[in-house]
Amino acid sequence: MAKTVDDFSLQNLLVDMDEDGITTVTLNRADKRNALNAETIEELIEVFSGLPRMGARAVVLRAEGTHFCAGLDLVEHHKEDRRPEEFMHVCLRWHEAFNKMEYGGVPVIAALKGAVVGGGLELASSAHIRVADQSTYFALPEGQRGLFTGGGATIRVADLVGKARMIDMMLTGRVYKQDEAISVGLAQYLVEDSEAKAYEIARAAATNPPLSNFAICSAISHMQNMSALDAAYAESVVAGIVNTQPASRGRLEAFANKTAARVRPE
């Protein structure tokens, strides 16, 4: 298994980690609008299985070219002429990749641009924070292509925009962009330069203790799956560990001494 990001064996992704643990994962199939073929998914699994134990403090997920990601590689899919059970297994690999992102404990910030459609939106929605620019547009054209989503849109996109809007996107191919995309929840930020903002966020998030970020980027997602009354119990236990970590003692000391920054509205 890879021990550092240099040990990854990758054809479709580029991975780089700086000395602060700020890690860049780049989709590198610009000529295919970064469509996700089977091989890319395997690489995403490798990368996101490995990063949490390689010192990554935050990940920026970005793309080469003008589009973030056009989704499932339909040309490959057409050529493979898969049987149902074969495509089911393809989807299970997608979920392996995307669940490693969402539940892996390391903040993932997606820097979006151009097309974020179909499986591309599924990939983006597995990140913890999505930063859009003015060129970014979101859609789920699966219905019109005669398909269904197989990489978590039924869960993660429905979670972002609500089931009703997600079904509308699927039935009609509706496209969201800019302010409206922010308003319905597809991204948390709309800026001029989505990469610059993504790095700014990643660096800010990386200043939190890793254990706090681990809890934020794994526990919260698990708790959404539980009854509120059971989630409350689980949250108590997570807080028991996180809120007594040695790494936060200095911060609490600073707070008690009134030397810590206070929360203030801008």
Next chain:
Amino acid sequence: MAKTVDDFSLQNLLVDMDEDGITTVTLNRADKRNALNAETIEELIEVFSGLPRMGARAVVLRAEGTHFCAGLDLVEHHKEDRRPEEFMHVCLRWHEAFNKMEYGGVPVIAALKGAVVGGGLELASSAHIRVADQSTYFALPEGQRGLFTGGGATIRVADLVGKARMIDMMLTGRVYKQDEAISVGLAQYLVEDSEAKAYEIARAAATNPPLSNFAICSAISHMQNMSALDAAYAESVVAGIVNTQPASRGRLEAFANKTAARVRPE
């Protein structure tokens, strides 16, 4: 059991299906503001149990008169002076009707106008897409009438606007309309002519393969009920079937040949 829409035995609803499978279901108690009496609910069960196996490709749910639906027929309810177990059974029939709509696999588009209140909002929220016009207003006056919702508002309206806004509507009778209604999620479209738009959407949705629409209009709802990690598994299997259907081969071929329409922001 009815074999075509002409075999339905209906007093309170009108049903019509055109040659493309675009089906119109009309609430036909305009003098009662289309209030839902027990008989209408039985007819909704009959209709929405039957339509999925009668070739319906998409349903427009519309109403006679100036109001979509004023909800539970309170005059009937008052006259019947029901015992708790009797009203519980009334509600179970409402759910039978509304679950057949939501999970039936055929897109249902509600063309709204005027009052969409109480049970009328419950009916509308069982549709997959809601189109409002400028006259449309939404409310849950149950609290003030000394009632509670019994047709799924606790689930579907909470899902649309969030639990907190739904509780506010129930406690205070708050009315939403126009832009604010859209913004909080009560409808996906606000237009001048809600019926015209509903038919436009229905016709567009009907061009998707029926199996894709079946998945969109049944699987997504089931998946919201599951833990995300189990839903991912279920989604993989659904996509296994849908994404290898013969009906989508031509569409994929067109995509591979670049003759298919591409997703673009307007």
Next chain:
Amino acid sequence: MAKTVDDFSLQNLLVDMDEDGITTVTLNRADKRNALNAETIEELIEVFSGLPRMGARAVVLRAEGTHFCAGLDLVEHHKEDRRPEEFMHVCLRWHEAFNKMEYGGVPVIAALKGAVVGGGLELASSAHIRVADQSTYFALPEGQRGLFTGGGATIRVADLVGKARMIDMMLTGRVYKQDEAISVGLAQYLVEDSEAKAYEIARAAATNPPLSNFAICSAISHMQNMSALDAAYAESVVAGIVNTQPASRGRLEAFANKTAARVRPE
């Protein structure tokens, strides 16, 4: 156990109930920005365990000073230097308090101002309705303090604003206020005078029959935890009881006689 609000033994809260059952619970540690120490949590448990059986018809939760609540008393937390299991037990008490609020069956209206941050937002999100004024700002600075939320933010704040926005707040310390806070769902009302509005809402809600309010303020929350198809069953049974209560007969009579107020858009 306390029989009336005068029997409560309180140091950090003030409780008052008027003859209509409109109850005021005041956070009374203004010099600490109403930070929640262990003792205050015990008092919240005492109060919200007792109120439902003391005739409370609606509760306004307000604060002394310029800030609603700054959250966990970090000075106390720092001084106590708790072990994980000790802080886990602290959190379980927080949940005892906040679950009594949310599931207690009596409408709780929070009148917000200034800081509603960290545990203060957890407290506010346990109310059924949140009224903000122009000074109100919301944040979850836990990540930056080296902490995690332990009073239900992972559930209730995620429910209000969506998991994605909540994670963003946690990772980056993002602050929401005014229109944007309303838009993302942190409060249902933005007004000049949040207390005045909170009392207005409380008095309006208190005119509903107590049994309707009980269902609204307990059943809806439980139903969010269930699969939709099971929730439908549960809702039918709740409606069976509430919608046949003697207290609503007069209201239904008025409706049948057309002497009841009709729902109208403003």
Next chain:
Amino acid sequence: MAKTVDDFSLQNLLVDMDEDGITTVTLNRADKRNALNAETIEELIEVFSGLPRMGARAVVLRAEGTHFCAGLDLVEHHKEDRRPEEFMHVCLRWHEAFNKMEYGGVPVIAALKGAVVGGGLELASSAHIRVADQSTYFALPEGQRGLFTGGGATIRVADLVGKARMIDMMLTGRVYKQDEAISVGLAQYLVEDSEAKAYEIARAAATNPPLSNFAICSAISHMQNMSALDAAYAESVVAGIVNTQPASRGRLEAFANKTAARVRPE
């Protein structure tokens, strides 16, 4: 829709109701070992949708011939050469039938004999009580046939015998019978004459008030799907209705007067 059992239109089932509401549903394809073809499933839907509103107080489900039911009609399945989506829809109809049995509110007692295998075990496990005789044997040969269960075995058989034993049955074709079948939970009774015992149980159950039986035969199943803490709330509401029904007043009176039979061990 059928109004009495005589209005049912049936080829594969026989239905008879006596004056006490004790209803017999007979599987009538003895020459096919009562294998379940598509038509029989449609008839089961018709019958179990209708019976709860026709005065049925308890149902005995029995079979002609020496075997209760051999499961899915594999000859039909082989001949039809179904596509995945076609078989998916077959399964959805099976679930419609079996869910109407389990959640319909009327006690169903299955009188078993001979083969109760594959879909036959799925049918039997949808009954509330299973009575086996010495000839009865249970198995899930789907794995060996190259199939998977599609009528609820993954839920109901797993519920009866535990997931581990159910997986063993599926992987190995293991057959259970007689004492061991009772011990692992496949049936609640092992007797000489399973039909006679089934009628005895049905008549006993039919002496309970219908509302009590409705709750027992619908609410309990729903509650297994909920978190225990939410189920407790739902149970309280169901008990609120059932335990205050007028039909039980005489019974309580008898108890208070000590004229009611007391519970005693035999």
Next chain:
Amino acid sequence: MAKTVDDFSLQNLLVDMDEDGITTVTLNRADKRNALNAETIEELIEVFSGLPRMGARAVVLRAEGTHFCAGLDLVEHHKEDRRPEEFMHVCLRWHEAFNKMEYGGVPVIAALKGAVVGGGLELASSAHIRVADQSTYFALPEGQRGLFTGGGATIRVADLVGKARMIDMMLTGRVYKQDEAISVGLAQYLVEDSEAKAYEIARAAATNPPLSNFAICSAISHMQNMSALDAAYAESVVAGIVNTQPASRGRLEAFANKTAARVRPE
């Protein structure tokens, strides 16, 4: 609030704690076969809310007289002639009491004898361990009394014996005792003297570190309510706290030094 067991204000229960924290809670209405009236339930809430913070290490729940508990006080219930919402509230108090037992974190061992029926079985099933003697018999006669269970039998008894056997008990009034009761899971121990055995177990359990027992007697129950994949996460966090507690260091040291008792089959 009570600070020691002597501060409890009790009419129907007796509570005693020895110097080791072994606590006895006695049902003291032998002349009513320890039937549970409303007042007793309030006392159970008081006791089981208080004990976990009073140093209780293990609780033996026993009864005066020849019967453990005959369940809901039907004479009181008959006399009160409650409305549905009133009885719903009664049930909610039962759940408050029983949930405090099950989730309270202190092992509760029920010493059974004679009748453990209806609500008496619900009480017993809220204990963590049930010890039966030869006189003990279990039944749910609610169906025959025209009632439904309202204290958790639908959850806890179904959990012990499986849904199918529980429904059989409800429909038919079936009585279980002795070996068969053990075999189906109604109790974990069948002995000559159930009280002696209960104390033996309580003392043994009390030798575990309190934090281990807290996890065993609260976390396991919560985890049954979660999807297995989310429960795994929660379990990891609980084990994180429990398995690094200072109180277990000596035990681990003993194990490492091979001075600890090894697990061996008898």
Next chain:
Amino acid sequence: MAKTVDDFSLQNLLVDMDEDGITTVTLNRADKRNALNAETIEELIEVFSGLPRMGARAVVLRAEGTHFCAGLDLVEHHKEDRRPEEFMHVCLRWHEAFNKMEYGGVPVIAALKGAVVGGGLELASSAHIRVADQSTYFALPEGQRGLFTGGGATIRVADLVGKARMIDMMLTGRVYKQDEAISVGLAQYLVEDSEAKAYEIARAAATNPPLSNFAICSAISHMQNMSALDAAYAESVVAGIVNTQPASRGRLEAFANKTAARVRPE
């Protein structure tokens, strides 16, 4: 990543696959009673992540020495003196390993002997079938060691024996073996030679089509996590794929021609 079993890099496990895909995984730390140290867990992850895509048809999990597995390596745990967050991460790796086993789609048969205690029982319960011999004994001594289970016992052991028996095992250290172990569900088979039987079962299971086994060894577990009504939907889709696979056509043909073996009681 390893491509064949020979590519695995293992110190604590032995893996061998025969030409039929029958794979043996051997625990090879007999001198430590096969206690699970951190390294062994990493190897289990590697092996069970890889096997499903290496042609494994069935796995026999066996152990060197006289004991199957004594659980968590307590000597290592004691030496490491882990902080809570460190041990939480250890547990998350255990779950990664065990979930890969349970949900991996390949039948795993555990051949048990001697001690199957603590984490050893957690490992065994992640297999699909457990075969015990006369020497096998089961226990969860965690409570007495001052620990809690962190490898899934709260889920999988509770699933096998019921929550109540599992809590008893944890509180008291109770040991199960032989007939009683089978009766409560800890294993499905009790034989003289557990390895011989495990291979017999593995070879039998391997004759099922791999797709059927995949469904049996992944879907059933997911479905236990869902509401029954949603699980029914998911099951329909899985059966849609499995029951129309080409690999089963010959088997169905044989059945239709009556040349297939029939299910018969022995």
